[in-house]
Amino acid sequence: xxxxxxxxxxxxxxxxxxxxxxxxxxxxxxxxxxxxxxxxxxxxxxxxxxxxxxxxxxxxxxxxxxxxxxxxxxxxxxxxxxxxxxxxxxxxxxxxxxxxxxxxxxxxxxxxxxxxxxxxxxxxxxxxxxxxxxxxxxxxxxxxxxxxxxxxxxxxxxxxxxxxxxxxxxxxxxxxxxxxxxxxxxxxxxxxxxxxxxxxxxxxxxxxxxxxxxxxxxxxxxxxxxxxxxxxxxxxxxxxxxxxxxxxxxxxxxxxxxxxxxxxxxxxxxxxxxxxxxxxxxxxxxxxxxx
Numbered sequence: 666x667x668x669x670x671x672x673x674x675x676x677x678x679x680x681x682x683x684x685x686x687x688x689x690x691x692x693x694x695x696x697x698x699x700x701x702x703x704x705x706x707x708x709x710x711x712x713x714x715x716x717x718x719x720x721x722x723x724x725x726x727x728x729x730x731x732x733x734x735x736x737x738x739x740x741x742x743x744x745x746x747x748x749x750x751x752x753x754x755x756x757x758x759x760x761x762x763x764x765x766x767x768x769x770x771x772x773x774x775x776x777x778x779x780x781x782x783x784x785x786x787x788x789x790x791x792x793x794x795x796x797x798x799x800x801x802x803x804x805x806x807x808x809x810x811x812x813x814x815x816x817x818x819x820x821x822x823x824x825x826x827x828x829x830x831x832x833x834x835x836x837x838x839x840x841x842x843x844x845x846x847x848x849x850x851x852x853x854x855x856x857x858x859x860x861x862x863x864x865x866x867x868x869x870x871x872x873x874x875x876x877x878x879x880x881x882x883x884x885x886x887x888x889x890x891x892x893x894x895x896x897x898x899x900x901x902x903x904x905x906x907x908x909x910x911x912x913x914x915x916x917x918x919x920x921x922x923x924x925x926x927x928x929x930x931x932x933x934x935x936x937x938x939x940x941x942x943x944x945x946x947x948x949x950x951x952x953x954x955x956x
Contacts, residue, residue: 668952669955670755670792671814672795673701673792673945674795674809674816675795676795676798676801676863677819686817686871689933689937702787702790703760704760704795705760705763707797708762708780709744710734711738711739712739717734720739721851731853733851733852734798734852735798737807749795749813756789759785761781761783791949816869818871820871821873822873822875831845846883868901869899869900871896873896873933874897876895892930893930897921898927901924915932917932
Protein backbone atom coordinates (compact mmCIF):
# COMPACT_ATOMS: atom_id res chain seq x y z
CA UNK A 666 0.00 0.00 0.00
CA UNK A 667 1.20 3.47 -0.83
CA UNK A 668 0.07 6.94 0.21
CA UNK A 669 1.91 8.73 -2.61
CA UNK A 670 0.96 6.29 -5.38
CA UNK A 671 -2.34 4.58 -4.51
CA UNK A 672 -3.65 1.48 -6.26
CA UNK A 673 -7.28 0.42 -6.73
CA UNK A 674 -7.98 -3.18 -7.72
CA UNK A 675 -11.36 -4.36 -8.99
CA UNK A 676 -11.46 -8.13 -9.20
CA UNK A 677 -14.05 -10.56 -10.48
CA UNK A 678 -14.50 -13.68 -12.53
CA UNK A 679 -15.04 -13.85 -16.30
CA UNK A 680 -18.59 -12.65 -16.92
CA UNK A 681 -18.90 -11.02 -13.50
CA UNK A 682 -19.29 -7.48 -14.82
CA UNK A 683 -15.98 -5.88 -13.85
CA UNK A 684 -15.86 -4.00 -17.17
CA UNK A 685 -19.18 -2.29 -16.38
CA UNK A 686 -17.84 -1.36 -12.95
CA UNK A 687 -14.76 0.12 -14.61
CA UNK A 688 -17.08 2.43 -16.56
CA UNK A 689 -18.48 3.73 -13.26
CA UNK A 690 -14.96 4.36 -11.97
CA UNK A 691 -14.26 6.23 -15.23
CA UNK A 692 -17.19 8.54 -14.48
CA UNK A 693 -15.92 9.23 -10.97
CA UNK A 694 -12.36 9.87 -12.17
CA UNK A 695 -13.55 12.33 -14.84
CA UNK A 696 -15.88 14.16 -12.46
CA UNK A 697 -13.27 14.47 -9.70
CA UNK A 698 -10.38 15.24 -12.09
CA UNK A 699 -8.43 12.14 -11.08
CA UNK A 700 -5.81 11.11 -13.63
CA UNK A 701 -5.83 7.31 -13.42
CA UNK A 702 -3.46 4.88 -15.12
CA UNK A 703 -5.29 1.71 -16.19
CA UNK A 704 -4.16 -1.87 -16.43
CA UNK A 705 -6.35 -4.86 -17.27
CA UNK A 706 -5.88 -8.39 -16.08
CA UNK A 707 -6.05 -9.79 -19.62
CA UNK A 708 -2.79 -7.97 -20.39
CA UNK A 709 -1.05 -10.31 -17.96
CA UNK A 710 -2.18 -13.57 -19.52
CA UNK A 711 0.88 -15.64 -20.32
CA UNK A 712 -0.38 -16.78 -23.74
CA UNK A 713 -2.23 -15.13 -26.60
CA UNK A 714 -5.38 -16.85 -27.86
CA UNK A 715 -3.71 -19.19 -30.35
CA UNK A 716 -0.91 -20.13 -27.96
CA UNK A 717 -3.45 -20.73 -25.18
CA UNK A 718 -5.37 -23.19 -27.34
CA UNK A 719 -2.16 -25.12 -28.01
CA UNK A 720 -1.17 -25.04 -24.34
CA UNK A 721 -4.60 -26.26 -23.21
CA UNK A 722 -4.50 -29.12 -25.70
CA UNK A 723 -1.03 -30.08 -24.47
CA UNK A 724 -2.13 -29.96 -20.83
CA UNK A 725 -5.25 -32.01 -21.58
CA UNK A 726 -3.21 -34.62 -23.42
CA UNK A 727 -0.95 -34.93 -20.37
CA UNK A 728 -3.95 -35.45 -18.07
CA UNK A 729 -4.43 -31.90 -16.77
CA UNK A 730 -8.04 -31.08 -17.69
CA UNK A 731 -8.31 -28.00 -15.47
CA UNK A 732 -5.71 -25.68 -17.02
CA UNK A 733 -7.41 -22.36 -17.84
CA UNK A 734 -7.05 -18.59 -17.69
CA UNK A 735 -7.92 -18.85 -13.99
CA UNK A 736 -4.75 -20.88 -13.37
CA UNK A 737 -1.76 -18.98 -11.94
CA UNK A 738 0.44 -20.81 -14.45
CA UNK A 739 -1.53 -19.24 -17.30
CA UNK A 740 -0.80 -15.71 -16.08
CA UNK A 741 2.19 -13.47 -15.50
CA UNK A 742 1.39 -12.92 -11.85
CA UNK A 743 5.01 -12.17 -10.99
CA UNK A 744 4.98 -9.40 -13.60
CA UNK A 745 1.72 -8.02 -12.22
CA UNK A 746 3.20 -8.08 -8.72
CA UNK A 747 6.22 -6.18 -9.98
CA UNK A 748 3.98 -3.53 -11.58
CA UNK A 749 2.01 -3.12 -8.35
CA UNK A 750 5.24 -2.90 -6.37
CA UNK A 751 6.91 -0.44 -8.75
CA UNK A 752 3.86 1.78 -8.98
CA UNK A 753 3.46 1.86 -5.21
CA UNK A 754 7.09 2.94 -4.81
CA UNK A 755 7.61 5.22 -7.80
CA UNK A 756 4.32 5.75 -9.62
CA UNK A 757 5.65 3.96 -12.70
CA UNK A 758 5.19 0.61 -14.38
CA UNK A 759 4.29 -0.99 -17.68
CA UNK A 760 1.37 -2.74 -19.33
CA UNK A 761 0.05 -3.90 -22.68
CA UNK A 762 -3.36 -4.58 -24.23
CA UNK A 763 -5.11 -7.80 -25.22
CA UNK A 764 -7.20 -7.46 -28.40
CA UNK A 765 -10.77 -8.54 -27.63
CA UNK A 766 -12.91 -7.60 -30.63
CA UNK A 767 -13.19 -5.95 -34.06
CA UNK A 768 -13.22 -2.44 -32.59
CA UNK A 769 -9.93 -3.03 -30.81
CA UNK A 770 -8.50 -4.75 -33.91
CA UNK A 771 -9.13 -1.56 -35.85
CA UNK A 772 -7.75 0.64 -33.09
CA UNK A 773 -4.52 -1.28 -32.52
CA UNK A 774 -4.01 -2.83 -35.95
CA UNK A 775 -3.58 -6.35 -34.58
CA UNK A 776 -5.61 -9.57 -34.91
CA UNK A 777 -8.10 -10.53 -32.24
CA UNK A 778 -6.54 -12.52 -29.42
CA UNK A 779 -3.08 -10.94 -29.73
CA UNK A 780 -1.17 -8.60 -27.41
CA UNK A 781 0.19 -5.16 -28.10
CA UNK A 782 3.79 -4.41 -27.16
CA UNK A 783 4.62 -3.57 -23.54
CA UNK A 784 4.61 0.16 -22.91
CA UNK A 785 5.24 2.31 -19.83
CA UNK A 786 2.28 3.77 -17.98
CA UNK A 787 1.81 7.46 -18.63
CA UNK A 788 3.75 9.70 -16.28
CA UNK A 789 2.48 11.55 -13.20
CA UNK A 790 -0.80 9.66 -12.85
CA UNK A 791 -2.76 10.14 -9.63
CA UNK A 792 -3.44 6.45 -9.06
CA UNK A 793 -3.34 3.03 -10.69
CA UNK A 794 -6.60 1.22 -11.49
CA UNK A 795 -6.58 -2.55 -12.12
CA UNK A 796 -9.55 -4.53 -13.45
CA UNK A 797 -9.38 -8.28 -13.97
CA UNK A 798 -9.26 -11.79 -12.54
CA UNK A 799 -6.36 -11.70 -10.11
CA UNK A 800 -6.13 -8.29 -8.45
CA UNK A 801 -6.25 -9.72 -4.92
CA UNK A 802 -5.01 -13.26 -5.52
CA UNK A 803 -2.79 -15.19 -3.13
CA UNK A 804 -0.78 -18.26 -4.09
CA UNK A 805 2.07 -20.12 -2.40
CA UNK A 806 4.51 -17.58 -3.83
CA UNK A 807 2.48 -14.45 -4.71
CA UNK A 808 0.41 -12.12 -2.52
CA UNK A 809 -1.14 -9.42 -4.70
CA UNK A 810 -3.72 -8.45 -2.07
CA UNK A 811 -1.08 -6.64 -0.03
CA UNK A 812 -0.53 -3.92 -2.66
CA UNK A 813 -3.87 -2.23 -3.46
CA UNK A 814 -5.11 0.55 -1.19
CA UNK A 815 -8.73 -0.09 -2.15
CA UNK A 816 -9.94 -3.56 -3.16
CA UNK A 817 -13.34 -4.02 -4.81
CA UNK A 818 -15.00 -7.38 -5.54
CA UNK A 819 -17.63 -7.79 -8.26
CA UNK A 820 -19.41 -11.04 -7.50
CA UNK A 821 -22.71 -12.09 -9.10
CA UNK A 822 -24.22 -15.25 -7.65
CA UNK A 823 -22.75 -18.16 -9.55
CA UNK A 824 -25.74 -19.00 -11.76
CA UNK A 825 -26.05 -15.37 -12.85
CA UNK A 826 -22.32 -15.25 -13.55
CA UNK A 827 -22.67 -18.29 -15.78
CA UNK A 828 -25.68 -16.86 -17.60
CA UNK A 829 -23.76 -13.66 -18.33
CA UNK A 830 -20.75 -15.61 -19.55
CA UNK A 831 -22.83 -17.92 -21.74
CA UNK A 832 -24.64 -15.04 -23.41
CA UNK A 833 -21.45 -13.01 -23.90
CA UNK A 834 -19.41 -15.87 -25.32
CA UNK A 835 -22.21 -17.02 -27.63
CA UNK A 836 -23.04 -13.54 -28.94
CA UNK A 837 -19.56 -12.00 -29.25
CA UNK A 838 -17.32 -15.02 -29.72
CA UNK A 839 -19.60 -17.48 -31.52
CA UNK A 840 -19.21 -20.25 -28.92
CA UNK A 841 -21.84 -22.95 -28.45
CA UNK A 842 -23.49 -23.50 -25.08
CA UNK A 843 -21.64 -26.82 -24.83
CA UNK A 844 -18.29 -25.09 -25.43
CA UNK A 845 -19.00 -22.55 -22.69
CA UNK A 846 -20.04 -25.37 -20.33
CA UNK A 847 -16.72 -27.11 -21.00
CA UNK A 848 -14.88 -23.88 -20.16
CA UNK A 849 -16.83 -23.48 -16.91
CA UNK A 850 -16.05 -27.06 -15.87
CA UNK A 851 -12.38 -26.67 -16.77
CA UNK A 852 -12.09 -23.50 -14.70
CA UNK A 853 -13.98 -24.71 -11.63
CA UNK A 854 -11.03 -26.03 -9.53
CA UNK A 855 -9.07 -22.79 -9.96
CA UNK A 856 -12.25 -20.75 -9.47
CA UNK A 857 -12.65 -22.36 -6.06
CA UNK A 858 -8.96 -22.14 -5.18
CA UNK A 859 -7.93 -18.76 -6.55
CA UNK A 860 -10.95 -16.64 -7.51
CA UNK A 861 -13.37 -17.09 -4.58
CA UNK A 862 -10.78 -16.49 -1.83
CA UNK A 863 -10.08 -13.01 -3.22
CA UNK A 864 -13.50 -11.84 -2.08
CA UNK A 865 -12.43 -12.43 1.50
CA UNK A 866 -9.57 -9.96 0.90
CA UNK A 867 -11.63 -7.15 -0.63
CA UNK A 868 -12.74 -4.01 1.18
CA UNK A 869 -16.15 -3.90 -0.51
CA UNK A 870 -18.05 -6.54 -2.48
CA UNK A 871 -20.88 -5.78 -4.88
CA UNK A 872 -22.90 -8.94 -5.45
CA UNK A 873 -25.83 -8.99 -7.88
CA UNK A 874 -28.59 -11.43 -6.95
CA UNK A 875 -31.39 -12.13 -9.47
CA UNK A 876 -34.96 -12.23 -8.22
CA UNK A 877 -36.13 -14.35 -11.16
CA UNK A 878 -35.59 -18.06 -11.69
CA UNK A 879 -32.02 -18.87 -12.75
CA UNK A 880 -32.13 -22.52 -11.65
CA UNK A 881 -30.77 -23.78 -14.97
CA UNK A 882 -28.39 -21.15 -16.33
CA UNK A 883 -27.66 -23.21 -19.42
CA UNK A 884 -31.16 -22.79 -20.86
CA UNK A 885 -31.79 -19.19 -19.76
CA UNK A 886 -32.97 -17.17 -22.74
CA UNK A 887 -32.19 -13.76 -21.22
CA UNK A 888 -29.80 -12.26 -18.72
CA UNK A 889 -31.79 -10.96 -15.74
CA UNK A 890 -32.04 -7.20 -16.00
CA UNK A 891 -31.03 -4.79 -13.22
CA UNK A 892 -34.72 -4.36 -12.43
CA UNK A 893 -34.88 -8.13 -11.92
CA UNK A 894 -31.98 -8.09 -9.47
CA UNK A 895 -30.89 -6.87 -6.06
CA UNK A 896 -27.40 -5.74 -5.10
CA UNK A 897 -25.81 -6.90 -1.85
CA UNK A 898 -23.03 -4.50 -0.81
CA UNK A 899 -20.73 -5.90 1.89
CA UNK A 900 -18.17 -3.76 3.73
CA UNK A 901 -15.25 -5.65 5.27
CA UNK A 902 -14.81 -2.84 7.80
CA UNK A 903 -18.04 -0.88 8.36
CA UNK A 904 -16.37 1.60 10.73
CA UNK A 905 -16.74 5.09 9.37
CA UNK A 906 -19.42 4.17 6.79
CA UNK A 907 -22.41 6.51 7.06
CA UNK A 908 -25.13 3.90 6.64
CA UNK A 909 -28.08 6.23 7.45
CA UNK A 910 -26.91 8.60 4.71
CA UNK A 911 -26.51 5.80 2.15
CA UNK A 912 -29.92 4.35 2.99
CA UNK A 913 -31.52 7.77 2.59
CA UNK A 914 -29.81 8.35 -0.78
CA UNK A 915 -30.38 4.90 -2.31
CA UNK A 916 -34.14 4.43 -2.75
CA UNK A 917 -35.66 1.20 -1.39
CA UNK A 918 -32.38 0.05 0.16
CA UNK A 919 -32.08 -1.61 3.54
CA UNK A 920 -29.50 -3.24 5.80
CA UNK A 921 -29.46 -7.04 5.95
CA UNK A 922 -26.50 -7.24 8.36
CA UNK A 923 -24.44 -4.78 10.33
CA UNK A 924 -21.98 -4.51 7.44
CA UNK A 925 -24.28 -5.06 4.44
CA UNK A 926 -26.70 -2.96 2.41
CA UNK A 927 -29.22 -4.42 -0.04
CA UNK A 928 -30.34 -2.18 -2.90
CA UNK A 929 -32.36 -2.56 -6.11
CA UNK A 930 -30.18 -3.71 -9.01
CA UNK A 931 -30.97 -0.60 -11.04
CA UNK A 932 -29.36 1.49 -8.30
CA UNK A 933 -25.88 -0.02 -8.70
CA UNK A 934 -24.53 3.08 -10.43
CA UNK A 935 -25.71 5.56 -7.80
CA UNK A 936 -24.70 3.21 -4.98
CA UNK A 937 -21.16 2.89 -6.33
CA UNK A 938 -20.92 6.63 -6.94
CA UNK A 939 -22.01 7.41 -3.37
CA UNK A 940 -19.80 4.77 -1.74
CA UNK A 941 -16.66 4.98 -3.85
CA UNK A 942 -16.33 8.73 -4.47
CA UNK A 943 -15.49 9.59 -0.83
CA UNK A 944 -13.01 6.70 -0.68
CA UNK A 945 -11.25 7.85 -3.83
CA UNK A 946 -11.13 11.43 -2.57
CA UNK A 947 -9.68 10.15 0.70
CA UNK A 948 -6.88 8.44 -1.27
CA UNK A 949 -6.25 11.69 -3.13
CA UNK A 950 -6.11 13.68 0.11
CA UNK A 951 -3.68 11.18 1.62
CA UNK A 952 -1.59 11.43 -1.56
CA UNK A 953 -1.55 15.23 -1.32
CA UNK A 954 -0.38 15.12 2.28
CA UNK A 955 2.36 12.60 1.49
CA UNK A 956 3.72 14.60 -1.46
